[in-house]
Amino acid sequence: MLVLENLNAHYGKSHVLHGVSVEVRAGEVVGLLGRNGVGKTTTLKAIMGLVRRTGGRITFEGRDLTGVPTHGLAALGIAWVPEERRIFRLLTVLENLRTGLDRPGLDERKRQELLEKVYRHFPVLRERRNQAGGTLSGGEQQMLAIARAMMLEPKIILLDEPTEGLMPRMVSQIREIVHALHRDGVAILLVEQNVPLTLEAAERLYIMEKGVVRHHASAAALRADQRVIHEYLGV
């Protein structure tokens, strides 16, 4: 469904992605592992059109994303949950969610349905719906960031280090939501440092090093033989 072929990208003058090829099929959870600074986040930003693509191709459902503006991706079914969460800090929780609900072709009933769905997953968001996003705790902001992406009814979510800096209780909630999204048939491209979580949640994994994909295997294979992970991640 989402295909990155030989993707090259630059930040200013520095060449950060040197030909990344990754594929995510419909409904599939795919992990992207690697140490800090190897280009995982940049890969997601390149998909979102936020870094300068200097070579290669990104296609989504067969459609070339070159020239599609960032704000046009949501309508195609691509949602992004950035590493920094990027909650609209002065907007209330409900207003944060509404940024994804006020789109054409969505009637009031459907909106309520979507809201109810995320409130079921994250009851704390219902409690705090009239509170400014910036006043939430780190874990709550992460939930809001995922919930906000779910408002777009995406076909794929680009999920960037959702468990970074979270307490174990919050991590298990994130794990549950990843499973729930998977059950609903939403594809996920999961960037993580948390290897056990990624091995458990993903079906296939790509391991990146210095701006390229070094290894590609099924999660089952990697679970059976973790030497590759030790080699590239040093864990």
Add this chain to the structure above:
Amino acid sequence: MDQIVIQTINGLVNGMVLAVVASGLTLIFGIMDIVNFAHGDLMMLGAFVGATVLGITGNFWLALFVAAIVIAMLGVLLQVTTLRPLIGRDPLTTILATFGISLVLQKYALWQWGPTVRKISEPVSGQFALFHLQYPWYRVATAILAGLIIGGLWLFLKYGKYGIWIRATTQDRVMAQAMGIPVPLVHTAVFAIGSAMAAASGVLFGPFAGVTQTMGSDFTLRAFIVVVVGGMGNLGGSILAAIFVSLIEAYAALVVSPAQAVIVSFVVLVLTMLFRPTGLFVPTPK
């Protein structure tokens, strides 16, 4: 005592008009990081359009409405042709660009309408006794109307679908795009709203002092003081600062001549920059 009451009312009336000008300016700065030096000139042009429509139709309210619409459309044109290509560039480029627009608009007004002062007659006549002088009702009506415009803007930003888009874009342009909000369109719309508000305040202010092609520069300067004192990009702060600065100027005019009273707002500006560079009316950042 009488003098103080009169100057308080004067300060409030001037403050409300200035608040309409400044809230457009701060809205544009907040969302696009564009320091719009042509803002006062959009106000001036609005006043001329208003005066022209008033001359033809004799209807002040129609003139107000038409001026706002015409200048909003001009705003769209300016934003799309000049400012949109410059978004994300060095702030100096947009400053120079808007400064250039300002000069062009002023010279256009001079060419189109000439150097003489145009008068916009008051739609609300009548005066009421305020101590020893007759105070025109129109000034009071202006303050109320300005309050309605600001109140309307606030309601729109707070509850409207597009209001949420504007606030989200102001806070995080990139994330707003990722949520599917058409950010370039939002930028243009905000510039149009700011321009319309400038034009409306130009027409409202017209009856006070007449319309000249240089009236804008004065307001640009004052609006900038207000925007900085209130906290860059902070709408509520700008409105409070507009009233605050206007009141201080009004009180200062009791002691010194009104022309010298303007100095007081510069003193406020300098003190704000020195001691509260983030603005007087925003909580101290932690």
